[in-house]
Amino acid sequence: MREDFLHYIWQYKKFDFSNLTTVSGEAITVVHTGQYLQQAGPDFFNAQIIIGNQKWAGNVEIHVKSSDWYLHQHEQDNQYNNVILHVVWEHDVPIFRNDNSVIPTVSLKSFVSKAVLQQYLALATPKSWIFCESQIRLTDTFVLKNWLERLFFERLESKAVPIKILLTATNNDWEAVLFYSLAKNFGLNTNGEIFFKALQSIPFSVIRKESFEVQNLEALFFSQLDLLSETAEDAYAKDLRGRTSYLTQKYRLKKTWVEPVQFFQHRPDNFPTIRLAQLAMLYHLQQNLFAKIIAAASMNDLYELLNSGVSAYWENHYQLDKVSPAKKKRLSKSFIDLLVMNTIVPLQFAYAESLGKEISESLVQLLQTIPPEKNIVIEKFANFGITAESAFETQSLLQLKNNYCSKGRCLQCAVGVHLLKE
Incomplete structure (x- = not known):
């Protein structure tokens, strides 16, 4: 009991x-x-x-x-x-x-009554993946729809917490908060925390000043993440090392020790070198990026705004000193979708909240235009009869799985309560 x-x-x-x-x-x-x-x-x-x-x-x-x-x-x-x-x-x-x-x-x-106990035991008995896997498809459509919307905003609230902490740490500089948040997401699950910690050692005022030369941004990023190998002998690697020495002295930068970035099990387009080069190019091309993101009215606006590639050197390199076949290496739509879901929408939400504005409906509509995410959690829900039609629903389902199903919180879940009532 x-x-x-x-x-x-x-x-x-x-x-x-x-x-x-x-x-x-x-x-x-x-x-x-x-x-x-x-x-x-x-x-x-x-x-x-x-x-x-x-x-x-x-x-x-x-x-x-x-x-x-x-x-x-x-x-x-x-x-x-x-x-x-x-x-x-x-x-x-x-x-x-x-x-x-x-x-x-x-x-x-x-x-x-025994009937109530039997209903509870049927729901609470461990299954292969979630407690209600044999019943969840029976959930009333209206109940499920409203619960998913509530879960979406619950997820947004939780994502807004680190944004508010970062806002305090940056003296309410929303542009800086956007940069550090994007840095984390450019690193994906494997290198996200490493990117975040390392690039926080660069004051955003330095990023602003040096964004007019993409090589200076690359030098700063690669240096802080220990990616400027002393053994790389091509001209570009030597140039970055020279820039690093000058910029480090100019701004009196110090390194924050972080664990080495991971290349293993990444496709070459997701190598940390390429993601850092893309981040550098984005901030080279887009001044006042936060203001532009807040003004964006649709996913097409965001695709256009974030459609950056890499500098000429990285078009035929994946690592320093190792030439590869030429490729533009622009941010894909699917990667931009991830940035919007994990960084931009939570930031828009937190910013509107700070101004006392209500933009909930527009955020839902925005994510409803993004295709559903593809991962094991979403596939499992589909196997049990809950199919997501958009990123709005996949974000809600991830919140459901992580914060309710995995923690056995069936009786705090609208689906669980509905099934018990039925």
């Missing part, structure tokens, strides 16, 4: 409340179960209950066993002084207030 199931039973009155009694035999009438706020303190606030002939208003605390009250040390916490009813599955010990009066207790074990 899990406590969240008891929360569900109490919140939705999935018990025989017409014959409810305390463990001491007093009749209980539940006028209002209270507000389920999921915060510190009692589980349900401002409940209204009649015990015997006395009406009570206060809070309700829920545990699997009565003795959990002492296990959680609630007797030492003043937040629990206003508990009017202790709801448990099993009653094993009496519970007292600070004034030694007994807190009325109800044991739900005697008032929950």
Whole structure:
């Protein structure tokens, strides 16, 4: 038995409340179960209950066993002084207030039907991937649609948190926040954190000043990530090393130690050298990029804005000193889609929030124009009857899997609650 199931039973009155009694035999009438706020303190606030002939208003605390009250040390916490009813599955010990009066207790074990328990067990029994995999396709379309929209904004809120932290660290410089956030996403999952930490050692004011020469940006980026090999002997590598020496002294730059970037298991177009060269070219071509991104009205605007390639040297190189067949190496639409999903939309959301503007609908519409992501999570949902039509839905499904399914939070999930009700 899990406590969240008891929360569900109490919140939705999935018990025989017409014959409810305390463990001491007093009749209980539940006028209002209270507000389920999921915060510190009692589980349900401002409940209204009649015990015997006395009406009570206060809070309700829920545990699997009565003795959990002492296990959680609630007797030492003043937040629990206003508990009017202790709801448990099993009653094993009496519970007292600070004034030694007994807190009325109800044991739900005697008032929950076998049918409700069977529904819960059917949902809560581990499956091959998610708990409701055999039932999720039965979810009402309206319920699922609304839940996915809520999950999308929940995901946006979580992505906005590091943006706000970075904003504080950069003295509210939105252009700097965009650059460092893009740097992380240019590094993808493998090198993202490494790019982020290393390039943060370059003040964005330096990026602004040196963006008129793409080679200066490349020198700065490659140097901070230890990619300027001393053994590379071609003219371009020597030129970058010379620029690095000058720029490091000019701006008194210091390196932040980070682990080496990874080339292994990457396609050549995703090599960290190429992604850094593309990032350098983007900031060489686009001054005031943040302002332009905020002004962009559609994905076509963003595709045009982010459509950068690499400098001439990198068109026939993947690594320093190693010539390869010539290729333009422009950012692909699929890569720009990732940048929009993971960097630009969260940034637009956080920026609008800082101004008190509401742009939720436009963000949803923007992501609805992007094709659905292709990954194992989305493929699995499709196998169980939930097919995503756009990036808006894939972002929502990723939030569902990572924050609910993988954590067994079925009873905080609209799908789980719906299936139990059915």
